[in-house]
Amino acid sequence: MAENNVEFGAELRRRRETAGLSQVVLARHVHCGKSWISRLEKGRGMASPDLVQRLDEVLEAGGALMALAPEERPRSTFIGLPAVTDRLVGRGGELAKIGVFVQGEGNPNVCVLTGPAGAGKTSLAVRAASDAAALFPDGCLYIDFRACTPGATWLAGHHALRSLLTALKVPDEEIPPGDAGLAGVYQNALRGRRVLFVFDNVGASDQIEALLPAERACRALVTSRNRLNALDRAVAVQVGALNDVDAATLFRSSGGERATGAGAAVEQIAVHCARLPLAITIAAARFRADPIWSIEEFAAELSDEQARLELLDDGERSVEAAFALSCNAIDDAERRMFGLLALHPARRIRVDGAAALAGVSVARARRLLGRLADAHLVAYETTDGVVMHDLLREFAGDRILPETAPGERDAAMLRLLDHELRLAESCGRHLDPRRHRVSMIADVPMDGFADRDNALEWIRSEWPVLVDLCHEAAARGRYSECWQLSFALRDYFFLAKLWDPWISTHRIAVECARAAGAEREAAIALNSLGIAHADRGDLSAAEAQFHQALRLFRAIGDEHGRTSALSNIAWTALYLGRSQQALRDLRTVRQAYQRLGNGRNAAITLRAIALAETELGAHPDAVEHALQARRESEMLDLSLDVAMSVNCSAWARFQSGDLDAAAADYETASSLAERCGSRYEAARAATGLGNVLAVTGRITEAAEQWARADTLHRSLEPAVIGEARIRSTIWLGDEAPGMSNGRRD
Structure with a gap:
């Protein structure tokens, strides 16, 4: 027996080395440990028939290894294991x-x-x-x-x-x-x-x-x-869900011939099954047993969240029954928390958000979530957040949440809305502490976050949740929470240039304000909506929204709102090439802001004046006003506006032909933009620096800067960002006209 083991081990090693495989790689292919391969090659172990067969197949031995494998020794006790499934994939x-x-x-x-x-x-x-x-x-x-x-x-x-x-x-x-x-x-x-x-x-x-x-x-x-x-x-x-490839492979191997050649539909089915082997094999059995379905039709059936759990039941096995047993092991408080988590719009749920839903302290929520994690009903993705896969979320919503009275469910959602709104508003005040704020929560403290960087880190991960909550608030008729959330998100959306969610949240904010008869809030939302459209280059839509906002502000006698709308209309005129009109109106707007005591907006308007003067060829005035806008922004601790002002002075210097000074300003703006978290302004600075290098004949270095700009932000709009317009014309070898650049209100 020992000799047979040695002979088998020697042949195994010879064929492995011939195949160019290490013991680690071979072990991975046959799903065993590297040390076990080592023992077999030394003749110190005896492989099971299944393992021998897998080794023979992987090493293409044509049965030679199977012939050399020693027979299993007789045993005085039995192997009482169930049959090994032939459907184990991956792992x-x-x-x-x-x-x-x-x-x-x-x-x-x-x-x-x-x-x-x-x-x-x-x-x-x-x-x-x-x-x-x-x-x-x-x-x-x-x-x-x-x-x-x-x-x-x-x-x-x-x-x-x-x-x-x-x-x-x-x-x-x-x-x-x-x-x-x-x-x-x-x-x-x-x-x-x-x-x-x-x-x-x-x-x-x-x-x-x-x-x-x-x-x-x-x-x-x-x-x-x-x-x-x-x-x-x-x-x-x-032992968690399978990866995407193994999940699709399991369905194909279990679903019969009609499933073997399918592509995207199988991948969708695997995702709908949360990549859980039980759900996948049940789905495969249902598909295999019913020839009426095409694979695409079956995937569409599974995409229906309302019917998915019912479909994942083949009469003998049930995903829902499996989840129900897991829930039987938890107590009433944990069960209530599990059900309430289904109300949360996000896949990842922060501990503080779960605490708000349940109306308990954060410490208590952490204990409840820990018990749910022990039962594998949720999983900790980070130390402060858990995730629930889609099937568990649907089970919690369909079967556990109804155990909670409707009034309590509504109260839970209101607690979550209030909690997230206060955090969003606190975050907004860190990102832009000087912005004129109305229709917001008045008593939100700044200590929701340690500092601006902490607030920025939070909003970068949480903004999709806040967008979903904004729409949820509207659906529940909580109109003020909807528009307040949209207004709080605006600061980050401007910084990150997330135009699509900016537009979607403000459109629904306009609808909610109109439904509530809140004219001022409707005007504010329209004004902000116009900025989003202008920022992405849709100037006709922006101008229409600004004029709607202006009419509403005038009707209710809101002087600050009226000034803001006039400012935005002037910015749009600048982008549309009506520079003389824009300059005249912007000077009037700056005086109005100064009279109202709004230094932030006055500084922003001065930057716009500098851009208009650049368009009109008044370059010395433009540089001076851009530098003054920088000083005023620095006094107000407006880090993003400082970066934008330096980009503005760089643009004016570039247009005047002072390329060395322009390059220096763009370098400074790049550093400032990085510090305040604006990839957009950093991309603008890199584009401008590339332009300087290109017009001085340093094309290779220019291309490197432009590539860096594309990595930072690919969506610089030539209609509003002059550097982007210049870059395209330089690239084509044409002379570039001047272009106004960079606004904020």
Whole structure:
């Protein structure tokens, strides 16, 4: 037998090296550990028939390795494992980790495979145990503890002990009639033995505590939907969703011939199934059994969130039933939290947002979420946020949330809206502390964030949630929350140039304001909506919205709003080439802002004046006014406006032919833009610097700057950004006319 092992190992090594594969790569291909490949090549182990077949196929041995493989030795005890599924796809990393565990010696000798319902933990454990069976001459034993079996009672530990003692062939006369002493007899029976146990579907640590082998040569694989934190010395293997490729492969291998050649539709099905093996195999069975569906039609059926859980039930297996069992293991407070999370519009839910939904402290929310994470109903993506995959979200919304009274659900959403609105407004005040704010929450403190950088980091990840909440508020008739959220988002949208969400939130804000009869709020939203359109170059739409806002501001006697609308109309005139008119109107607007005490907007208007003067060829005045706008912005601590003013002075110098000074200003503007988080202004500075380099004949360096600009922001609009217009004409080899540049209001 030993010689056969050595001969098999030598041939395995020869064929692996001929194929140019390392032990690590080969182990990955056949889903076992690298150390196991090493042992086989040294003739110190015996591979299972399944593993030998996979090695033969991967190394294209044509049956030679299978012919050399020694027959399994006779065993005094049986291999009590369920059949290994032929549908296990992927899981190479998990199998390798389990392989290292089962081949080890000493402690820890317990490995817990934990993950959400439907992840395929049982199939993985059985496959790993089957592959390792040759290492355990005293047998492999399997017990289902039934914690995840619908309608079944959990298997008690003392019943499991009696089953194991029988399997270990302990004489009846040595087994105590009562429960006392069973564990001692069991541990004594394991002395000197090497047995592999699979404890499947365990609900809690105390179910198996007495069954964990004290014999260090034995190994126990445990599967559970809970983390079993009490088994603190166990090796933990997380079993989650499949990756996109493996999920699609599993559906194709299970869905029959009609599924084998499909492309995008299969990938969509896998996503709708949250890439969970149970959901995918149920979906494949449904598809295979009903020839009426084309693969595209079946994908469309699964895309319906209302019907998805019902479709993922083949009469014998049900995703919904699997989730329901997981929910049975949590208490009422955790169950309520789980249901309320379905109200949150985002996939990723921050702990403070969950606390607001549930109406509890952040510390309490963290404890509740931690328990849900232990049950794999949510997963911590970061230390301050959890995620729920789509199927669990649908289950929570359809089956758990209705347990909460409608009034309480509405109250939860209002708490979330108020919480996120206050954070958004606090963030906006950090990003642009001097902006004139009306129709906002008056008592929001600045200490919602430590500083501007902290606020900017938060809004970069959270703005999609706030957009969804803005639309949710409108749908619920919470009009003031809708327009307040849209106004709070405007500061970041201007900085990041996120025009689409800016426009969508302000359009719905206009609708909500009109529905509520709030003329001032409608005017504010129209004014901001016009800026978004102008910023992206849609000047006709912008001008129409500014005039609508102007009429409303005049009707209600809002002098500041009227001045703001007139300012925006003047900016648009500048972009449309009516420079003389723009200059005249901008001077009037600046005086009005100064009279109203709004230094921020007065400084912004002065920058516009500099741009108009640049267009009209008054370059010395333009440079002086741009520098003055910079000084006024610095006094008000407006970091973004400082960067924009320096870009403005650089533009005026470039147009005047003072290229060295223009280059220096663009370099300064680039640094300032980076500091304040404006990739747009940094891209504008890089484009301008590229223009300077190009007109001085340094084309290669110019191309590098333009490439940098494209990396920072590809959407510089030539209609409003002169540097972009110049770049395109230089690139074509034409002479470029002047172009006005850069606004903010």
